[in-house]
Amino acid sequence: MKKTILILAAIAASAPAFAADTNWGKGAEDAAFKAMVHSSFREVGMATLSRLDQDATQAFCSDPKHADDKDAAKMRAKIEAENMATIKWPSDGKFLGDWKKGEKVAQSGRGLTSTDKPGQVNGGNCYNCHQISPKEISYGTIGPSLLHYGKLRPNNEETLKYTWGRIYNAKAYNACSNMPRGGHMGIITEEQIKDLMALLLDPQSPVNQ
Amino acid sequence: MRRWNFALAAVTAASLLGAVGAFAEADKSIEGIEKYREALKDGNPAELFEASGEELWKKPAGPKNVSLEKCDLGLGAGVVAGAYAQLPRYFKDTDKVQDAESRVLTCMSTLQGVDVSKYVKAKWKSPERDDLNAIATYISGMSKDKPVKVSLAHPKEQAMYNLGKRMFYYQGGPHDFSCSTCHGQEGVRIRLQELPNIPTPKGAASGWTSWPAYRVSSGQMWGMQWRLADCFRQQRFPEPIYGSDVTIALSMFMAATANGAIMATPGIKR
Structure with a gap:
């Protein structure tokens, strides 16, 4: 009897996730797919083979159905909660740095590729996907426009925390966001996040002119 | 020669336009880039790579001192015309799905007796990779204006497509x-x-049918293998091994999704 209940419980727990899973078709089952991935790459520089190993968020979001399927909503909430728990708030309680430095971080797309050198300063890659300062017309559109970001929001603690959290770990707010987890994955430093925060929120920043 | 001067003038004009129009809207910049691409098509330096690729194809080489002319690219030994538009495909002799570049390696090995491991291990911009890029450019040029016609009839072709689709995500x-x-x-x-939206036929066509391509910004000729490797570099992944299944699978996913589109190879890019 206990066994039956356990099995039923297991089915109940796994059923919603299952319903939303993509069937990749013949020949692309888990074992074959893993074998392909693990035989197809070589390490170059700091781009090690361990980068092919996924964490729970990456594994979940590698199925496009999971991004918006209703049946996957519970899993998305769980992934978001796990990512929320990783966020480290500014160690000295100060959220805003120097917007001029922030502009440089936003402009740079450098860092962590197979051809980058270890120890160099990474960029935030921000302009690749977002409009930010009106002076920069070469911006991408994968993410929303951040023009007038601070001007459009109330100047309060909530805005500071939301913006910090979103830069530190975007997956805390949207499980399968396209945005990298800048702080959580060690792409940018706490200091750089402060500077980006100033670029977005400082009234003197061109973003808010 | 006049063509090259024209191309250079177009580049200069485009960069001047870029500087003057700093206040113009982004849409206008894209329009400018499009015009400059159009102008460049008039004299695509890829022609030089096609010519050197053809030379490499026809020149006896390797320990057996034979050319690659008898290579079977899928349409029978020695048929180059139209072959690229039907790749990747399953090959009985290797029992594998192969793209143009991995198939050339097979032919270098079987026909010419070349140890191809040094080509696989070579770095981008090495003489080995330059040769492979030139050969792929030549083969692709022989499919220019042909419709993409990739088969998924063999179970291994279907599997490669499915694997490519999964890899894409x-x-x-x-x-x-x-x-x-x-x-x-x-x-x-x-x-x-x-950016082309690859899972759609239109997006796949724009991604698939214009490579190999000459890249004006770097002055380099890139085959699809290099294009994919650089995508992975920007993804911060390790490097895909030349001709590895991941590269074939993604190519298969793109090519089959682009079926029916017209090859515009070799292409030209910024």
Whole structure:
């Protein structure tokens, strides 16, 4: 009897996730797919083979159905909660740095590729996907426009925390966001996040002119 | 020679336009880039690579001192015309699905007796890779204006397509990027570069039918293997091994999705 209940419980727990899973078709089952991935790459520089190993968020979001399927909503909430728990708030309680430095971080797309050198300063890659300062017309559109970001929001603690959290770990707010987890994955430093925060929120920043 | 001067003038004009029009809207910049691409098509330096690729194809080489002319690219030994438009495909002799570049390696090995491991291990911009890029450019040029016609009839072809589709969405690395992060939406850009939405026929066609391509910014000729390797580099992934299944699978996914589109190879890019 206990066994039956356990099995039923297991089915109940796994059923919603299952319903939303993509069937990749013949020949692309888990074992074959893993074998392909693990035989197809070589390490170059700091781009090690361990980068092919996924964490729970990456594994979940590698199925496009999971991004918006209703049946996957519970899993998305769980992934978001796990990512929320990783966020480290500014160690000295100060959220805003120097917007001029922030502009440089936003402009740079450098860092962590197979051809980058270890120890160099990474960029935030921000302009690749977002409009930010009106002076920069070469911006991408994968993410929303951040023009007038601070001007459009109330100047309060909530805005500071939301913006910090979103830069530190975007997956805390949207499980399968396209945005990298800048702080959580060690792409940018706490200091750089402060500077980006100033670029977005400082009234003197061109973003808010 | 006049053609090259024209190309250079177009580049200069485009960069001047870029500087003067700093206040112009981004849409106008894209329009400018499009015009400059059009102008460049008039004298695509890829022609030089096609010529040197043809020479490499026809020149006896390797321990057996024979040319690659008897290579079977899928349409029978020695048939180059139209072959690229039907690749990747399953080959009985290797029992594998292969793209143009991995098939050339097979022919170098079997026909010419070449130890191809040094070509696989070579770095981009090495003489070995330059040769392979030139040969792929020549083969692709022989399919110019032909419709893409990739078969999924063999179970291994279907499996490769399915694997490619799954790989397209596979996230990893410090940035959580997959191919889909940039190439899975309609009408988006990185900076000013418009991105094809690869899972759609139109997007796959724009991605597949214009490579190999000459890249004006670097002055280099890139085959699809190099194109994919650089995508993975920007994804912060390790490097895909030349001709590895991941590269064939993604090519198969793109090519089959682009079926019916017209090859515009070799292409030209910024």
